[in-house]
Amino acid sequence: MSRPIVVIPCCSKIIGGLRFDVAGRKYSAAVAEVAECQPLLMPLGPSMADIGAVLEIADGILLPGSLSNVEPVHYSDEEPIDPETIDRDRDALTLPLIRTAVERKLPIFAICRGFQEFNVALGGTLYQAVHAVDGHNDHREPTAEDYDVKFGPQHKVSLSGELKSWVGEDQITVNSLHWQGIKKLAEPLIAEAFAEDGLVEAVRAPGGNPFSLGVQWHPEWRPHTNPTSIALFRRFGEAARGKSA
Numbered sequence: 001m002s003r004p005i006v007v008i009p010c011c012s013k014i015i016g017g018l019r020f021d022v023a024g025r026k027y028s029a030a031v032a033e034v035a036e037c038q039p040l041l042m043p044l045g046p047s048m049a050d051i052g053a054v055l056e057i058a059d060g061i062l063l064p065g066s067l068s069n070v071e072p073v074h075y076s077d078e079e080p081i082d083p084e085t086i087d088r089d090r091d092a093l094t095l096p097l098i099r100t101a102v103e104r105k106l107p108i109f110a111i112c113r114g115f116q117e118f119n120v121a122l123g124g125t126l127y128q129a130v131h132a133v134d135g136h137n138d139h140r141e142p143t144a145e146d147y148d149v150k151f152g153p154q155h156k157v158s159l160s161g162e163l164k165s166w167v168g169e170d171q172i173t174v175n176s177l178h179w180q181g182i183k184k185l186a187e188p189l190i191a192e193a194f195a196e197d198g199l200v201e202a203v204r205a206p207g208g209n210p211f212s213l214g215v216q217w218h219p220e221w222r223p224h225t226n227p228t229s230i231a232l233f234r235r236f237g238e239a240a241r242g243k244s245a
Contacts, residue, residue, distance in 0.1 A: 003038040004059035004240035006031045009097065011066045012044050012089040021045075027064040027111070030220040034230060035060075035237030044089035051097050060107035060211075060240035063094060063114025065218060069180055070116050075125040095121040102188075102205055102212065107239035109232070110214035116180050118214040119203065124186030129179055130199060137197045141177035151175045151221040157201045163192035163213070166235055167228050174217035174228075176201060181216065189214075211239035 008028060010021035021043040028039035039062075042054060068087035072078040074095060080086055094114070098121035101108055110118040116126055131138040141150050153173040164170065182200040185191055193202030193215070205212035213232070223229035 034233035065112030115214035122186035176217040
């Protein structure tokens with residue numbers, strides 16, 4: 001029996017003077033090993049972004065994290081704080097992809113940058129620099145070179161709604177590390193996790209979708225060792241299998 005196909009949009013990156021479509025291995029590995037689905041990377045660029053064709057074969061969409069940020073033009077009239085972090089090719093693909101996937105009730109798992117894209121695509125706004133906003137903590141990653149430290153537990157979040165029932169806990173500790181964060185929640189979305197400073201850390205799209213979740217943290221990092229990551233990726237995989245049945 002074939003595994004369900006989970007499409008993972010790439011980022012655009014210059015390597016050695018040439019442009020590459022890239023995606024972190026940890027995302028595709030979590031899809032393959034924990035969700036037990038077949039990851040399929042989706043390249044960027046206007047000539048390659050046939051969303052209709054992709055969604056014909058996709059059983060789920062995973063929106064990965066990235067070093068890049070959503071360009072502010074999509075949610076405000078602000079100038080980008082750091083223009084070098086903008087990835088217009090990814091924005092051009094993922095924002096319409098999200099809207100179409102939500103309309104079709106396709107399973108979506110949005111992580112970090114993907115979580116922010118999820119909110120922007122449906123009409124929400126972002127803080128470009130959460131650490132510069134009065135009343136919010138510094139959510140940026142530690143400066144340590146050790147990735148187990150960078151992606152280690154950072155702070156607690158309180159859970160509610162369906163996410164709370166899926167995880168089976170009122171509160172968990174997450175490895176949330178980011179500059180941007182939700183300023184105004186998109187009207188269709190439901191907030192189901194909050195950091196200690198009140199920042200939204202997880203959202204869910206209503207409307208009968210068995211799995212349409214965005215999280216600000218990184219469940220793809222060493223997912224086999226984290227009960228919450230296991231629960232979320234397995235539920236995402238089950239939703240994708242249901243779609244492909």
